[in-house]
Amino acid sequence: xxxxxEFYSVEEKKLARYAKxxxxxxRVYICDIxxxxxxxxxxxxxxxxxxxxxxxxxxxxxxxxxxxxxxxINPPKIKYCLNKENWAEAQQLFKEFFK
Amino acid sequence: xxxxxEFYSVEEKKLARYAKxxxxxxRVYICDIxxxxxxxxxxxxxxxxxxxxxxxxxxxxxxxxxxxxxxxINPPKIKYCLNKENWAEAQQLFKEFFK
DNA sequence: CCTTTGTTTCGTAATTTTACGAAATACGAA
DNA sequence: TTCGTATTTCGTAAAATTACGAAACAAAGG
Numbered sequence: 275x276x277x278x279x280e281f282y283s284v285e286e287k288k289l290a291r292y293a294k295x296x297x298x299x300x301r302v303y304i305c306d307i308x309x310x311x312x313x314x315x316x317x318x319x320x321x322x323x324x325x326x327x328x329x330x331x332x333x334x335x336x337x338x339x340x341x342x343x344x345x346x347i348n349p350p351k352i353k354y355c356l357n358k359e360n361w362a363e364a365q366q367l368f369k370e371f372f373k
Numbered sequence: 374x375x376x377x378x379e380f381y382s383v384e385e386k387k388l389a390r391y392a393k394x395x396x397x398x399x400r401v402y403i404c405d406i407x408x409x410x411x412x413x414x415x416x417x418x419x420x421x422x423x424x425x426x427x428x429x430x431x432x433x434x435x436x437x438x439x440x441x442x443x444x445x446i447n448p449p450k451i452k453y454c455l456n457k458e459n460w461a462e463a464q465q466l467f468k469e470f471f472k
Numbered sequence: 473c474c475t476t477t478g479t480t481t482c483g484t485a486a487t488t489t490t491a492c493g494a495a496a497t498a499c500g501a502a
Numbered sequence: 503t504t505c506g507t508a509t510t511t512c513g514t515a516a517a518a519t520t521a522c523g524a525a526a527c528a529a530a531g532g
Contacts, residue, residue, distance in 0.1 A: 281422070286402050286405065290395060290396055290400070290401045294393075297389055297392045298490085299381040302388050315509095316510090320509090329492070335510085368471065371395075371401070414479095426479075427480075427482095431480090432520090451478080
């Protein structure tokens with residue numbers, strides 16, 4: 275079946291993408307931390323969160339792919355922060371969506 | 374590994390659940406319609422949306438399970454509406470989350 | 473009762489997600 | 503260069519998601 279070219283709006287697709295990034299409690303938890311206390315390291319999270327480091331790394335990768343989070347290399351650590359611009363975009367999209 | 378009993382907060386889990394419900398464009402689309410123009414029937418959606426009726430039915434089921442949407446049987450049709458109470462809860466959760 | 477209408481459930485397949493431990497990578501320090 | 507630390511990627515497995523068409527269901531109308 276030929277994809278009905280761009281049936282969904284850009285906003286709908288963006289919102290779905292951000293929602294997907296937030297569809298797992300650990301990713302919500304990570305964002306909660308990042309939004310409340312600036313940046314943090316993968317290792318700091320690994321000590322708190324009840325999952326394997328490799329799994330945590332996967333979740334961080336997904337958050338990065340969604341655009342909500344960015345990682346700054348600061349060897350040998352990697353500092354994760356919110357991506358302010360995309361965070362604001364997501365905020366706006368959800369705000370519009372719910373009203 | 375024993376699940377660290379209730380590691381995530383109730384809010385984090387609820388938000389993840391709502392986010393999951395909104396993690397597919399068609400479900401965002403359906404909610405968009407329901408939030409803008411009251412209720413509608415599965416068949417009305419099926420005519421617009423480029424997916425099989427059975428697949429649409431699955432998505433509606435997920436929206437119902439998440440609590441965002443409710444269905445009223447009105448034979449032989451089923452009328453879908455937003456669940457206002459849960460909608461408001463989700464709105465509030467996302468609002469708090471992003472600020 | 474049989475048919476039509478609107479919708480969901482079933483069976484199935486392909487893809488994606490989630491998870492883990494082991495191995496790889498990258499860098500600074502000894 | 504070798505070691506130690508911090509983190510990611512790889513390989514893999516189990517479970518969930520997404521999708522479809524066929525079959526089932528439920529109620530109204532003939």
